[in-house]
Amino acid sequence: MTDEKEIVAARPKRKGYGLSQRARLVKKLTLIIPVAILSILVLTAIFAPWIAPDSPTATNMLERKLPPAFMEGGTTEHLLGTDGLGRDILSRLIYGGRVSLSVSMLVIAITASIGTALGIVAGYLGGHLESVLMRITDVSMAFPGLLLAMLLSVGIGPGFWTVILALSILGWAVYARMVRGETLKVRELDFVLQARIIGASPLRIMVKHIFPNIINSLIVVMTLAVGLMILAEATLSYLGIGIPAPTPSWGSMVADGRNDLSMAWWISTIPGIAIGLVVLSCNFLGDWLRDKLDPRLRRL
Amino acid sequence: MSDRIVLQVENLHTSFFTRLGEVKVIDGVSFYVREGETLGIVGESGCGKTVTGLSIIRLLPEPAGKVVGGKILLDGSDLLKLSQKEMREYRGKKITMILQDPMTSLNPVYPIGDQIAESIRLHRNLSEGEVLKEVISTLKLLRIPAPQMRLRDYPFQLSGGMRQRVVGAIAMSCRPRLLIADEPTTALDATIQAQYIALFKEIQRETGVAIVFITHDFGVIANICHRVAVMYAGKIVETARTRELFKNPQHPYTIALMESVPRLDQKTDRLYSIQGQPPSLANLPPGCRFLPRCSDPLDFCHEREPEEKVIGDEHSVSCWRMWRTN
Numbered sequence: 001m002t003d004e005k006e007i008v009a010a011r012p013k014r015k016g017y018g019l020s021q022r023a024r025l026v027k028k029l030t031l032i033i034p035v036a037i038l039s040i041l042v043l044t045a046i047f048a049p050w051i052a053p054d055s056p057t058a059t060n061m062l063e064r065k066l067p068p069a070f071m072e073g074g075t076t077e078h079l080l081g082t083d084g085l086g087r088d089i090l091s092r093l094i095y096g097g098r099v100s101l102s103v104s105m106l107v108i109a110i111t112a113s114i115g116t117a118l119g120i121v122a123g124y125l126g127g128h129l130e131s132v133l134m135r136i137t138d139v140s141m142a143f144p145g146l147l148l149a150m151l152l153s154v155g156i157g158p159g160f161w162t163v164i165l166a167l168s169i170l171g172w173a174v175y176a177r178m179v180r181g182e183t184l185k186v187r188e189l190d191f192v193l194q195a196r197i198i199g200a201s202p203l204r205i206m207v208k209h210i211f212p213n214i215i216n217s218l219i220v221v222m223t224l225a226v227g228l229m230i231l232a233e234a235t236l237s238y239l240g241i242g243i244p245a246p247t248p249s250w251g252s253m254v255a256d257g258r259n260d261l262s263m264a265w266w267i268s269t270i271p272g273i274a275i276g277l278v279v280l281s282c283n284f285l286g287d288w289l290r291d292k293l294d295p296r297l298r299r300l
Numbered sequence: 301m302s303d304r305i306v307l308q309v310e311n312l313h314t315s316f317f318t319r320l321g322e323v324k325v326i327d328g329v330s331f332y333v334r335e336g337e338t339l340g341i342v343g344e345s346g347c348g349k350t351v352t353g354l355s356i357i358r359l360l361p362e363p364a365g366k367v368v369g370g371k372i373l374l375d376g377s378d379l380l381k382l383s384q385k386e387m388r389e390y391r392g393k394k395i396t397m398i399l400q401d402p403m404t405s406l407n408p409v410y411p412i413g414d415q416i417a418e419s420i421r422l423h424r425n426l427s428e429g430e431v432l433k434e435v436i437s438t439l440k441l442l443r444i445p446a447p448q449m450r451l452r453d454y455p456f457q458l459s460g461g462m463r464q465r466v467v468g469a470i471a472m473s474c475r476p477r478l479l480i481a482d483e484p485t486t487a488l489d490a491t492i493q494a495q496y497i498a499l500f501k502e503i504q505r506e507t508g509v510a511i512v513f514i515t516h517d518f519g520v521i522a523n524i525c526h527r528v529a530v531m532y533a534g535k536i537v538e539t540a541r542t543r544e545l546f547k548n549p550q551h552p553y554t555i556a557l558m559e560s561v562p563r564l565d566q567k568t569d570r571l572y573s574i575q576g577q578p579p580s581l582a583n584l585p586p587g588c589r590f591l592p593r594c595s596d597p598l599d600f601c602h603e604r605e606p607e608e609k610v611i612g613d614e615h616s617v618s619c620w621r622m623w624r625t626n
Contacts, residue, residue: 127363190404196359197399198392198419198470208418212409 031288034281041278045098053079053088056095057246060086065264083256083267092248093274099249100278103160104229107167112222114168115175120206120214122176123183134180140173146235153241163242167232171225178221182214189213216293223289227282234275250275301336301526306510307356307478308332312370314348314355317363323582325351327534328370333478336504338511340525340542342518342557346578348534349514353480356512357397358387374478393423396471397480401487402463406455412466413451419473434473441506442469443499461492465499472503480512485520497524518561522546527614530554533578533589540615550617552594588620596621 044051066082067073068089080089118137122130149166156162186192187210195209230250236242237251245252250271257267314326326348333339341349354360355367358379372379374395379387399405407415416435420426426434439447442465455463464484471479481500485493501524504511513525521528522542529539530553538551549555559572576593579585587602588594594601598620609622 190399190401191407193359194399194405194467194470195407195418196391197357197397198473199388199390199422200418201388209407213407 030284034284034288037277037281038285041097041101044094045101048094048098052091052094053077054091056087056092056248058087062086065260065267067264068266068270071266080270081264081266083253084260084264087248089253089267089270092253093250093271096248096250096253096271097274099160099243099247100230100233100275103163103167103233103243104226106164107171107229108222108225110164110168111171111225112175112218115172115177116179116211116214116218118172119176119179120183120210123180124187124202124206124210130180133176137173137176140170141177143170145170145232146239149236150239150241153236158241158244160243160247163233163236166236167229171229174225175218175221178217179214182217183210186210186213220286220290220293223282224286227279227286230275230282231279301334302508304335305332306335306375307512308371308373309352309356310371310373312352312355312372313368314351314360314365315368316365318582320582324584325365325534325581326355329531329534329536330370331529331536331539333510333512335477335510336508337527338504338513338525340513340515340521340528341531342515342521342528343531344516344578347531349516349531350482352531353397353482353512353514356478356480357391357395358382359391359397389423392419392476393474394476395478395480396474396476397482398464398467398471398484400483402460402467403487405467406463408455411452411454412458412469416466416469416473419470423474438469438473441472441503442466444469461488461496464488464492464496468496468500468503472507472509475507476509478510478512480514482514483516486515486517493520494523500524518546518558530557533584534581535589535618537590537619538615538617540612544612544615548612548615550611550615550622551590551619552596552621553590556593556595598624 060082063078063082064084064086066075066078066086068081069076069079071081078088078090080093083089083092118133122133145166148169149163152162152166156165192205192209195205200209233242233249234251234254237249238255240252240255242251243249253271254268254275257264257269257271260267309332310330312326312329313324316323316325329348329352331339331341341352343349351360351365354365356372356379358367360366367380370380374390379390379395382390406412413432413435416438417431420431420434420438424434435451436447439450444450444462444465455466458466464487468484485496488496497520500511503509511524513520515521525542527539527541528545529536530545530551531537532553538545538549538554540548545554546558549558553574556572556574560574562571574593579589579592585591585602587604588597588606591597591601601620606618606620607623608616608618610616611622
């Protein structure tokens with residue numbers, strides 16, 4: 001029975017198992033802090049009109065480039081200072097969060113639905129359909145997204161829906177590929193054969209038997225995508241092909257402060273920090289979810 | 301058991317089309333099962349037992365596997381002539397199958413009540429209340445204790461034996477005419493195995509379902525089957541009533557299989573095993589498939605495949621030795 005001992009010894013230690021008290025606390029914090037940050041983001045985005053101290057678009061030429069309250073010369077009236085046009089940065093940050101959040105949620109809803117549907121169909125039905133769908137997926141993943149976004153922005157003009165479209169047209173491919181892989185795995189399991197034995201149709205098997213068994217992986221990828229989408233929207237807005245002014249968006253806020261970096265660094269830096277914190281939080285949450293939901297990782 | 305024949309398989313040919321070419325996995329198999337009767341199909345791994353089952357219910361792995369010839373008559377209508385859609389209406393309702401491993405044949409995300417109800421909803425137009433009644437009566441049929449409380453249990457909450465009963469409940473939910481049981485007891489331990497077999501004998505008495513029982517265990521055969529068909533390399537080499545087969549096996553392969561069963565009443569140093577390996581189905585030699593392993597071959601066994609000879613009431617053997625006149 002030495003074999004068994006070796007197997008036990010070779011098995012990777014379960015995460016969190018055998019950690020010291022302090023290490024476990026740190027591990028807990030890596031969940032609590034991201035959840036707190038994301039909760040604040042969601043709540044402030046929903047209740048922006050009541051929470052924001054000021055209008056995000058009201059300019060005030062007398063109070064331009066005011067530093068944040070914690071710096072010399074800052075006022076409590078503008079906690080995070082003002083930008084080059086005298087607009088309150090905190091208010092713009094709160095309203096900008098709305099844009100970031102709605103863009104990423106919408107894009108993820110669209111891309112995940114399309115990608116999942118195509119991925120399950122390709123994986124379960126197979127054949128020529130699968131080959132065609134997967135080649136389209138390959139092309140979508142190879143196509144430069146930024147170029148497409150620029151073309152669209154020129155073609156139909158910049159705006160909220162242009163950003164959604166630009167991020168959705170190629171974004172589904174990641175889901176399609178991942179879901180197809182999971183479907184290939186699940187379709188070989190006996191309970192799928194069992195479903196066919198009782199006379200379930202292919203559509204029923206895909207929707208009722210395969211989809212619920214791949215949803216865990218899907219949720220993880222979607223969570224990780226929140227950060228990516230916020231980053232993508234910020235990139236587009238920074239480049240000026242995103243949400244047009246004066247609607248605040250974190251990307252365009254970073255862009256606005258570009259020229260004043262030496263004099264008024266906070267104009268660019270504060271929205272930059274916000275982007276970084278939110279993306280990081282999403283990644284932490286995604287990793288945590290993956291550990292929680294993935295039965296293969298759980299078994300280790 | 302009545303005299304009505306539920307399933308009649310005539311000269312079934314099933315092939316797998318692989319990169320190496322056509323592999324004839326089932327090569328001319330014929331048998332029948334009556335109402336309330338259990339036919340055992342026995343043979344070693346890879347002889348085509350499971351493929352026979354999958355051919356009947358038409359769920360061969362696609363696109364490689366295909367039935368290339370023969371007839372499969374269920375209550376007189378040929379299943380091979382049905383469209384996929386018509387076949388789906390037969391599956392679960394008139395013909396069903398129990399798979400080997402109860403650990404994987406239930407969907408982990410649904411409570412067992414839902415999984416039994418799914419089959420009923422698919423095939424019978426009942427109200428939700430009636431469906432629930434049917435589910436409970438099916439759970440009772442399978443002797444699952446406290447059915448009302450079990451409904452919301454997930455597969456992972458059940459033991460292996462209980463899961464296999466749930467799989468049996470799904471199979472019996474629409475009271476099918478034919479049940480193909482593909483080694484349903486192999487994954488169970490000996491006591492549970494005996495219970496499960498006793499249970500299916502009772503269920504058969506109550507419902508009159510015809511059973512094709514695929515196994516490699518002669519103990520199980522002796523216990524549940526009325527008749528047995530012995531398969532070797534894609535062909536049935538001998539078929540007889542169970543008692544007759546055990547008392548009077550004729551084909552050298554059947555005899556060798558019987559010899560291989562360890563016996564409690566005799567002391568031996570070494571257990572008997574059949575020499576050699578089953579032939580590769582991809583390139584079969586002409587003549588008898590069992591010849592290389594046969595203990596008592598005749599001079600012309602390598603020339604032609606043996607023909608079937610009826611040697612008694614429902615007892616037929618495919619071996620040239622049966623044709624010898626002496």
